[in-house]
Amino acid sequence: MSQWVTATVVEHKSWHADLFSLRVQAPSFDFTAGQFVRLGLEDAEGQRIQRAYSLVNAPHESTLDFVITRVPDGLLSPKLQQLQAGDNLQLSQTASGFFTIEQVPDGDSLWLLSTGTGVGPFLSMLHTQAPWQRFSQIKLVHAVRTEADLCYREAFLALQEKHGKQFHYQPVVSREPVKGALSGRIPALIDSGELEHACQGTLNLNAQVMICGNPEMIKDARHSLSAKGLEKNLKRKPGNVTVEQYWK
Incomplete structure (x- = not known):
């Protein structure tokens, strides 16, 4: 079972209105290039909304990078797009996947x-x-x-x-x-x-x-x-x- 930790946004880069990258700092963990983790935020009822996103950064880099498309009627991506440097989100550890x-x-x-x-x-x-x-x-x-x-x-x-x-x-x-x-x-x-x-x-x-x-x-x-x-x-x-x- 994945453990959830708190990550902090250090950079929000907007490629265009519906495409953005979040760079975050989180407790260090090992992963293999090609794997993914889950990002999550709580909704108004305190329930975690979560989706899987691949890690864009290399395993040796301490800052984690995610590229995200905003889905207009999505439950999570519009909320992620609102995050700016200093904001927190939840991140699952460990990484998953065999696309390596x-x-x-x-x-x-x-x-x-x-x-x-x-x-x-x-x-x-x-x-x-x-x-x-x-x-x-x-x-x-x-x-x-x-x-x-x-x-x-x-x-x-x-x-x-x-x-x-x-x-x-x-x-x-x-x-x-x-x-x-x-x-x-x-x-x-x-x-x-x-x-x-x-x-x-x-x-x-x-x-x-x-x-x-x-x-x-x-x-x-x-x-x-x-x-x-x-x-x-x-x-x-x-x-x-x-x-x-x-x-x-």
Whole structure:
């Protein structure tokens, strides 16, 4: 059973009206990049409202980072959006989840496919040594609706500058033209070959793919990858596609 502790907001960053990040300080605990915790606030009746959010920061960083989309009629996210530096919230310990690099088999390339806030756990992973040591090529794909949704873009560009040809950051924007970005949905870009061309890589049996984000994207991307012979990675049967399922 998770223990709940009090965390304090140290920074509220607004990406746009419905997308924000909270950086918080909490009692230290261990986690593996890719895992999630639950954030909670009490309602008017004193009942805890809680939701799962991936940790965006690296495990060695003391300040915890969460990227959150405000759901207009949501019970928790509008309240989280109102928090500012100095405000408190509740945080579950320990972290949970198996969406980690350790669960991914070896391969030549690692493809990180995400939509929206699903890019968060990938930034956590990329700030550890494991992916850079295990894979000769890493492709990060972040699909969003508008350019303003490309949260942490500067951090990914900095990683691209640092790691050179080992890393490729590929934004995908569906509702407006953006320089350097593809247009459309990830599954369609896999089907057409546009994604591989833009990332200068091949989705074959030597590739490992991690997917996090919208459940419909995950379902459709798995279908597109299966057509290429890339099947889901399971403990009893290692494969090429590892997915984050806690959104369901």
